[in-house]
Amino acid sequence: LLGQRFPIVGGPVFGILAGMIVTLLWHDKSAAQPGISFVSKKVLQYAVILLGFGLNLSEIAKVGAQSLPIIVSTIGTSLIVSFVLCKAMKVPSNISTLVGVVFGRCRLLETGEETLALLKRFAMKYYPNEQLADEEIAQAISVIFLFNVIAALTFPTLGGMLGMTDHGFGLFAGTAVNDTSSVTAAASAWDGIHGSNTLEIATIVKLTRT
Numbered sequence: 142l143l144g145q146r147f148p149i150v151g152g153p154v155f156g157i158l159a160g161m162i163v164t165l166l167w168h169d170k171s172a173a174q175p176g177i178s179f180v181s182k183k184v185l186q187y188a189v190i191l192l193g194f195g196l197n198l199s200e201i202a203k204v205g206a207q208s209l210p211i212i213v214s215t216i217g218t219s220l221i222v223s224f225v226l227c228k229a230m231k232v233p234s235n236i237s238t239l240v241g242v243v244f245g246r247c248r249l250l251e252t253g254e255e256t257l258a259l260l261k262r263f264a265m266k267y268y269p270n271e272q273l274a275d276e277e278i279a280q281a282i283s284v285i286f287l288f289n290v291i292a293a294l295t296f297p298t299l300g301g302m303l304g305m306t307d308h309g310f311g312l313f314a315g316t317a318v319n320d321t322s323s324v325t326a327a328a329s330a331w332d333g334i335h336g337s338n339t340l341e342i343a344t345i346v347k348l349t350r351t
Contacts, residue, residue, distance in 0.1 A: 153326030315346025
């Protein structure tokens with residue numbers, strides 16, 4: 142209902158914001174954790190599969206080929222920028238490397254079990270203390286989640302200000318936003334404003350990244 146009333150924001154973004162509010166107010170989630178884990182992993186994965194059923198294979202090949210050079214460039218750029226900013230801002234090298242890996246890695250996979258396992262192994266090299274490793278991982282994941290929310294909220298407006306076409310915004314959102322849920326949120330908001338079908342293009346780009 143909110144997504145229809147405020148198409149410039151979109152339903153998925155309201156869903157993300159509602160989740161943030163609920164988790165702030167609801168401190169003891171132990172009873173609901175099995176359901177939360179099931180929905181955030183299995184249901185999200187099945188939803189992406191169902192999105193794939195609606196896509197045309199020739200369109201996937203066409204858009205995928207267009208987006209691949211952009212994807213490779215942005216992964217490399219994210220690692221280089223994190224290294225340069227680390228030196229310029231005197232950020233501890235461990236956390237800056239973790240953030241760089243999160244941004245680069247999450248362009249290839251979701252921020253799920255596989256990425257967390259990789260980060261865990263990476264952090265444990267620097268922090269034999271498991272609690273310290275978990276704290277560093279939490280900081281890195283928090284940074285990427287913050288940027289995902291900002292992107293989902295601002296990219297549709299930014300794309301309009303830059304005069305992007307529907308196709309151009311699909312490439313933009315599918316490449317620049319990290320996880321699938323935020324990609325679909327940004328693309329759905331754009332479609333709500335422009336009455337387009339950018340969600341399909343953004344999804345193809347994201348699947349190409351994966």
